[in-house]
Structures are given as structure tokens and as C-alpha cells.
Amino acid sequence: MANMQMNKTPMPEQEPNVRNRNFEEVALGYTLEQAQNEAQRCLNCKNKPCVSGCPVGIPIPEFVGKVAEGDLAGAYQLLSDANALPAISGRVCPQETQCEGKCVRGIKGEPVSIGRIERFVADWAAENGLANVATAPKNGHKVAVIGSGPAGLTCAGELARMGYEVSVFEAFHTPGGVLSYGIPEFRLPKAIVKREVANLEKMGVDIELNMVIGKVLTIPELFERGYEAVFIGSGAGLPMFMKIPGESLIGVYSANEYLTRINLMKAYKEGAETPILHNKKVAVVGGGNVAMDAARCAKRLGADVHIVYRRSEAELPARAEEVHHAKEEGIVFDLLTNPVSIEGDETGHVQSITCVRMELGEPDESGRRRPVVIEGSEFKMEVDAVIMALGTKANQMSYGGTPGLEQTRKGCVAADENGCTSCPNIFAGGDAATGAATVILAMGAGKHAAKSIDQYIKSKQ
Numbered sequence: 001m002a003n004m005q006m007n008k009t010p011m012p013e014q015e016p017n018v019r020n021r022n023f024e025e026v027a028l029g030y031t032l033e034q035a036q037n038e039a040q041r042c043l044n045c046k047n048k049p050c051v052s053g054c055p056v057g058i059p060i061p062e063f064v065g066k067v068a069e070g071d072l073a074g075a076y077q078l079l080s081d082a083n084a085l086p087a088i089s090g091r092v093c094p095q096e097t098q099c100e101g102k103c104v105r106g107i108k109g110e111p112v113s114i115g116r117i118e119r120f121v122a123d124w125a126a127e128n129g130l131a132n133v134a135t136a137p138k139n140g141h142k143v144a145v146i147g148s149g150p151a152g153l154t155c156a157g158e159l160a161r162m163g164y165e166v167s168v169f170e171a172f173h174t175p176g177g178v179l180s181y182g183i184p185e186f187r188l189p190k191a192i193v194k195r196e197v198a199n200l201e202k203m204g205v206d207i208e209l210n211m212v213i214g215k216v217l218t219i220p221e222l223f224e225r226g227y228e229a230v231f232i233g234s235g236a237g238l239p240m241f242m243k244i245p246g247e248s249l250i251g252v253y254s255a256n257e258y259l260t261r262i263n264l265m266k267a268y269k270e271g272a273e274t275p276i277l278h279n280k281k282v283a284v285v286g287g288g289n290v291a292m293d294a295a296r297c298a299k300r301l302g303a304d305v306h307i308v309y310r311r312s313e314a315e316l317p318a319r320a321e322e323v324h325h326a327k328e329e330g331i332v333f334d335l336l337t338n339p340v341s342i343e344g345d346e347t348g349h350v351q352s353i354t355c356v357r358m359e360l361g362e363p364d365e366s367g368r369r370r371p372v373v374i375e376g377s378e379f380k381m382e383v384d385a386v387i388m389a390l391g392t393k394a395n396q397m398s399y400g401g402t403p404g405l406e407q408t409r410k411g412c413v414a415a416d417e418n419g420c421t422s423c424p425n426i427f428a429g430g431d432a433a434t435g436a437a438t439v440i441l442a443m444g445a446g447k448h449a450a451k452s453i454d455q456y457i458k459s460k461q
Contacts, residue, residue, distance in 0.1 A: 003040035006109035011116055020299050020329035023185045023268060027091070032072075035120040039068035041105060041112045049102040050114060055444025056089070056154075058082040060099055060114055067117055076125040079118060080132035084157035084200070085150065085443060087126065087192050090119030092183060093440040094319050126195060133202040136163035141457050144169065144227040146213045146398050149177020150439045151430025152233035153200060154446030155453075160203040162454055167227070169211040171398075174264060177235055178431075179439070181264040182256070184293050186300075190263070214397040219405075219426065228460075229425050229453045232399050232413050233446060236392045236431035242285070246342025247388070251277065251350035255286070255294045255389035262297050279303045279385040283353050285339055286389030287311065292322040294387045295331050305331045306381065310338040310358050310371040336360070338371065340378070342386055352380045392436045402426070410435060419449025427453055 012028040013019070019026050030038065042064045050060045059078055066075035079086050095101075095115035103111030125131070143159050145152045148170040156166045174180050176193040201207065213219065219230055239254030241247050258276075261267040267276035280303060284295040287309035298305045307326070309316065312335050316323055327333070336358040345351045357377035360369035394412045399405055406414040406422040412435055413428035415421045421428055429445025431437055 002043050003037060005037075005041055008110045008113040008116075009034050009038040009041075011113075016325075016328035016330070019186065020296070023300060025189050026186050026325060029123060030116055030120040032120075032124075035067055035117055036070065038113050039064045039117055042068065043104055045104055049104065050099040050112075053098040053100075053102040055098065055440050056083050056447050058099075058118075063121070064112065064114065064117055067121060072121060072124050073130065075121045076130055077132065079121055080125070083118075083443070084154045084447075085196050086118055087122035088150070088179060088188065088196060089440050089443060090115050090117075090122055091188050091192075094438055096320060098440065131199045131202065133199055135161050135203050138165060138204075139163040141165065142167070142227045143229045143231065143453055143457075144222045145231045145233060146219075147171075147177055147233040147235055147430075147432070148175040148197070148207060149233060149235045149430065149442065150179060151235070151432070151442035151446040151449075152177065152231065153197065154443040155231045155233060155427075155429065155450045156205045156446075157200050157203065158447055158450030159453060160200065160205050162450070164454075164457075166205045168205060168207045169213050169217070170207060170209050171212045171234075172264070173209055175207050175209065177233075181260040182290070182293070183439075184259070184263055184297055186296070187293070212397065214400065219399060219402045223425070228457055229427060231419070231446070231449050231453065232421075232426065232428040232432050233430045233442070234395065234398045234432045235442075236394045236412075236436045238393045238395045239388065240390045240393060241388050242339065242390065244339060244341050246344060246350075246353075249342055249344040249350050250348050251279070251344075251385040252342060253385065253387045255284075255290045255387055256392065258294050258387050259290070259297065268297070268301060276301065277385060279383075281383045282306070282385045282387060283308050283339070283381060283383045284387045284389055285309075286391075287316040287318055288389065288391070289318045289322055290391075291387075291389035292318045292326050294389050296326055296329060298385070298387065299329055299331055303385070306383075307331060307333045307335075308337050308339060308353075308355060308381075309333070309335050311368065312336055312360060315360075315368045334381075336371070338373070339386075343380075350384055350386055352382050353386055354378060354380050392431075394432050394435065399426075399428075399432075415449075417448065418452045419445060420452055424456065427456075 063078040100111040265274040282298040358371040364370040415428040415433040419427040430442030
């Protein structure tokens with residue numbers, strides 16, 4: 001009989017005033033008892049609406065049912081067959097708008113906490129030495145993957161399972177893409193990223209670092225080296241700015257730079273090779289998950305932190321959990337507020353930010369109500385750093401100029417839902433094709449593209 005508890009089993013967490021001074025993981029994970037209690041809330045619906053909300057097609061009721069029964073090895077097998085990176089997606093996937101958003105238990109209470117159960121199973125498997133690294137015999141065909149972020153790693157893992165010889169070309173000195181440079185340690189420990197990458201290497205995936213495709217090698221040159229297909233999963237790493245006065249002052253960061261220094265280069269540690277300013281008061285402009293990550297990092301470095309966002313809380317694009325955690329940690333939300341200029345002192349360092357108050361008008365093309373300036377509402381906020389977290393766009397370095405490869409008007413690779421592009425032997429997915437989106441959508445794109453690559457290569461035989 002199902003557990004009819006109305007609310008999710010709470011996730012153990014560090015206390016807010018403890019965690020906002022360290023970079024250790026906030027959520028501590030379920031115990032076996034907690035995981036089973038939560039799994040027993042699943043009704044095992046016949047039509048499985050939760051599965052339709054999962055970009056990688058995890059058989060959710062089946063794997064959750066295995067947890068409820070205590071068959072954790074069976075649960076991991078089902079989970080990892082569908083998802084190449086379960087410990088990662090269990091932590092950073094926005095389940096509330098995907099699988100959990102379609103859970104029947106959410107109609108009259110809270111949905112089953114699918115993500116927390118997924119994380120528990122993946123962590124249990126790692127602790128017990130389980131790794132789903134089985135592959136088909138090598139088929140003699142070679143595929144190149146550009147980028148080792150969630151799209152590239154997923155595509156590589158799926159192809160390796162099918163028996164392909166896969167090489168992943170990563171521009172940075174560390175694999176993982178946004179998983180390594182973009183998401184803070186307190187949300188996604190880098191040891192977990194390294195573990196998932198190591199599992200792919202056990203499957204035979206070759207990861208080549210410091211390989212800037214478009215500079216070191218071009219896509220046509222990859223084909224000359226014997227690769228029969230190329231998957232572009234290079235992400236969207238170019239930051240966007242507001243183009244307001246003062247953005248060139250010392251102390252103005254893009255969220256990309258700020259987070260890369262902290263997450264990939266460990267600038268928060270004593271004696272780190274890359275510097276980061278330990279600011280006193282920081283304004284983070286934006287309202288998405290990246291803004292929350294940057295704000296929470298700045299807080300951990302000792303700053304008084306304000307989120308500056310031009311719409312209301314209802315329009316915040318960040319996950320509700322991330323907003324909740326940020327508030328708990330003491331971050332101030334200046335909503336319906338928009339910067340118009342940044343001012344510096346005589347040495348060129350940030351001294352203040354000038355903002356205006358906003359009100360919401362009619363909906364714009366995104367469906368959200370358009371923010372409108374309130375006349376005469378201008379005010380200054382004294383800050384010594386400003387972090388711009390306004391989104392990113394695709395970097396065309398890896399694929400720009402490739403003969404016959406079409407791009408969208410925003411500079412992304414033009415690809416369909418199966419990852420197919422205007423070139424029959426080139427495939428693309430994730431942020432490189434869609435613009436900035438979520439980790440799990442990138443993983444889904446990598447999985448679909450792997451199937452398309454398999455079909456393409458088999459069609460030539």
C-alpha cells in the first residue's frame with residue numbers, strides 16, 4: 001500500500017548560517033529509511049505521467065518501486081541504463097517543472113521527490129562500487145564529440161554503449177563543461193563530476209583536454225582524421241552585458257568569469273593561483289539559477305549580497321529551491337529594480353550602482369509582464385562589485401565557418417529535435433543549438449543525437 005503522506009520527506013541540510021560560510025554541499029542526502037519512505041509515496045500510475053516530463057526517459061515508477069522494495073542495485077540498473085549522469089541530474093535537474101511537475105501526488109499535496117531518490121540511488125551505487133559501464137563490442141566506427149559538458153558527455157556515453165569509438169574534445173584543462181566551471185561546489189561537488197567522467201572513461205570514451213576545436217583542429221579536419229560523424233555540444237559560454245555606463249570598471253564581472261574563477265580554479269581557497277576580490281557589498285544583476293549561484297558564492301566570500309532583478313518574485317526564472325536557499329543564507333532581493341549605470345572611484349574601481357524602480361505592464365513576447373520604469377525613482381546603491389548574470393550566448397568558435405553548416409539568427413547551430421543539422425554527418429545539441437537552457441535538457445539532446453548518429457552511420461553500411 002502506498003504511503004499517503006501529503007508532503008515530501010524533508011531533505012537533511014546544513015544550517016543556513018553555517019553553510020553560507022563554507023563551500024560544502026548544502027543538501028546532505030537521504031538515508032535509506034528516508035529514501036524508502038519517499039519512494040513508497042509513489043502510486044505507480046498506469047499512464048506514468050512523470051516519465052513524459054523526463055528529457056532522458058527514465059522509467060521513473062519502476063526505479064522508484066525498486067527503491068521502495070529495497071532493491072537498490074536493481075534501481076540503479078534501471079536508472080543508469082536511461083541516464084548517463086544520474087548523480088548529477090539528481091542534484092541539479094529542475095524536477096519541479098519536469099517529472100515532479102507531472103506527478104499525480106502533486107495535485108493534492110507535494111509530488112514524489114523523484115530527484116532526491118535519484119540522487120540517493122546514484123550515491124549508494126558509488127559508495128558500493130557499482131558502475132554501469134557495460135558496452136557493446138567495438139563496431140569499428142569513430143565519432144568525435146565537441147565539448148565535455150552535459151550534452152557531450154551524455155552523447156559520448158550513449159555512443160560508447162553502442163560500441164562506437166568516441167573521442168571528446170574539451171577546450172578547458174578539466175572536463176565537465178558547465179558542470180565544472182558553472183555550478184558551485186555547494187550544489188554539485190566536483191568529485192561527483194570527476195566520478196561520472198571516470199565511468200565514461202571506463203566505457204572507453206577518450207577525453208582530450210586543451211583542445212579548442214576551431215583553433216587547434218577544425219571540424220573538416222576531424223573528418224580527415226577518420227571520424228565519421230561529429231556532435232557539437234560546446235554549450236553557450238559567451239556572457240551578455242547590459243551595455244550601460246561603467247561596465248568596464250574594475251569589480252564588474254560576468255557571472256561566467258566569477259563562477260569559473262571560484263568553481264574551476266578554486267579562487268576561494270587560500271593561496272589559489274587565480275585571484276578573486278573579497279568584496280564587502282555585491283550587486284548581482286539577474287534572476288536565474290546562475291544569478292543565485294553567483295550571489296551565494298559572493299556571500300560565502302564574506303560579502304553583503306543583493307540580487308537586483310527587474311521583475312517581481314513571481315517571474316524569477318531560478319528554481320524555487322535555489323531562491324529559497326539564497327533567502328535562507330541572508331541574500332537580499334531587490335526586486336522590480338533595474339541598473340542604469342555603474343559608478344567608479346578615482347582608481348577605476350566600482351563604487352556604486354544607480355538603479356530605477358520598475359512596475360509590471362502588459363506581457364511581452366516571453367509571456368511575462370513587461371517591466372516599465374517608474375519616473376523619478378532613481379537611486380544609488382553603494383557596492384564594490386557588480387556581477388552580471390544576464391544569460392549567455394553560443395560561442396561559434398568550434399563550428400563557425402564550417403562549410404554548409406547552417407546557424408540560427410542567434411548564432412546557434414541550427415538543429416532539429418533529433419540533433420540533425422544541415423550537414424548529414426554533423427549533429428548538435430544542448431546550449432550550442434538552443435541557447436542557454438538546463439543541464440537535463442542538454443543531456444536529453446545528447447541522448448537523442450546519439451541515436452541519430454547511430455542511425456546515420458548504419459545507413460551508410
